[in-house]
Amino acid sequence: xxxxxxxLGLNGYEADVYITLVGLGxxxxxxxxxxxSVPRPKVYDTIKSLEEKGFVEVQYGHPNRFRPMEPxxxxxxxxxxxxxxxxxxxxxxxxxRLDKHDDSPSIWMVKGNWAVTTRVQNLISTxxxxxxxxxxxxxxxxxxxxxxxxxxxxxxxxxxGKHEDQKMFPDKIHVNFVNIDDLKxxxxxxxxxxxxxxxxxxxxxxxxxxxxxxxxxxxxxxIHKENGKRTAIxxxxxxxxxxxxxxxxxxxxDSKSK
Numbered sequence: 421x422x423x424x425x426x427x428l429g430l431n432g433y434e435a436d437v438y439i440t441l442v443g444l445g446x447x448x449x450x451x452x453x454x455x456x457s458v459p460r461p462k463v464y465d466t467i468k469s470l471e472e473k474g475f476v477e478v479q480y481g482h483p484n485r486f487r488p489m490e491p492x493x494x495x496x497x498x499x500x501x502x503x504x505x506x507x508x509x510x511x512x513x514x515x516x517r518l519d520k521h522d523d524s525p526s527i528w529m530v531k532g533n534w535a536v537t538t539r540v541q542n543l544i545s546t547x548x549x550x551x552x553x554x555x556x557x558x559x560x561x562x563x564x565x566x567x568x569x570x571x572x573x574x575x576x577x578x579x580x581g582k583h584e585d586q587k588m589f590p591d592k593i594h595v596n597f598v599n600i601d602d603l604k605x606x607x608x609x610x611x612x613x614x615x616x617x618x619x620x621x622x623x624x625x626x627x628x629x630x631x632x633x634x635x636x637x638x639x640x641x642x643i644h645k646e647n648g649k650r651t652a653i654x655x656x657x658x659x660x661x662x663x664x665x666x667x668x669x670x671x672x673x674d675s676k677s678k
Contacts, residue, residue: 428498429505433458433466438475438488446479446487473497528654536643536652541567543635543654552634552668553577555595556616558588560630560643565590578671580616598671634664 425435440456441447449467453460467486470476475494479485488494530539544551544567551573555561561579568575569592579585580598589595600616603609614620619628630643630650640660642653655661 425498428495429502430498433462434470434473434475437463437466438470438494441476441486441488442491446485448483448485450483452486526656530652530654531649533650536650537563539652539654540564540633540641540643543633543639543641544568544571547571547573547635549636550574551576551636552665554632554664554668554671555579555630556581557628557630558585561595562588562590564631564633565592568593576668576672578668580613580671596672632664634661634668637661637665640664 422435449463578596628645634640
């Protein structure tokens with residue numbers, strides 16, 4: 421519990437004293453020290469700090485007694501303070517950015533589920549014209565459908581997999597199905613189908629693809645797993661988006677001709 425309160429902004433002594441007071445109801449400094457891990461000399465300074473925050477009330481006497489404010493109100497106050505501080509950080513950090521609209525060609529790697537998910541959501545939300553999606557994993561298909569639910573731009577989504585996978589397609593978006601067994605019969609797709617079904621192992625790392633997204637023919641993001649850890653390669657190099665667009669269009673024609 422102490423660690424959780426520390427994440428909300430209290431220091432270790434403050435968290436310990438507040439929790440102790442909640443348990444005791446009201447107490448003297450000696451009783452607080454005896455019932456917590458806070459040294460007696462630190463109790464008074466900690467109580468004063470909590471009092472200034474409005475989290476402790478004092479009954480003056482010989483000795484003084486202290487009681488905690490209602491936990492729900494304290495937590496809400498800490499929560500609001502944390503949100504306000506976060507907003508201030510965002511505002512100040514935005515001011516440090518030298519160029520918010522850097523359109524120079526670049527390639528970036530993003531690692532970790534939260535970072536990749538956030539990058540995908542941001543990319544999709546900034547679309548002005550068209551989103552092309554190539555999906556190799558059912559879980560990723562269902563995840564991506566949630567981000568596309570309220571997007572009013574043109575969306576082309578292709579799923580490459582087995583026939584039975586279609587039973588689990590989401591209803592939120594239209595998905596064009598491409599049978600991976602048909603692709604295996606075409607020599608120029610052999611490498612792609614092997615990557616989808618088996619992954620690629622190199623230098624002790626197993627790479628498994630999840631999806632490939634291009635937005636407005638400008639930005640391409642390839643999502644995969646490296647030894648189970650989600651990773652994405654974000655490219656603003658025009659040729660990357662161009663190649664992916666042509667692959668999607670070729671696969672789309674194949675799916676419609678079946």
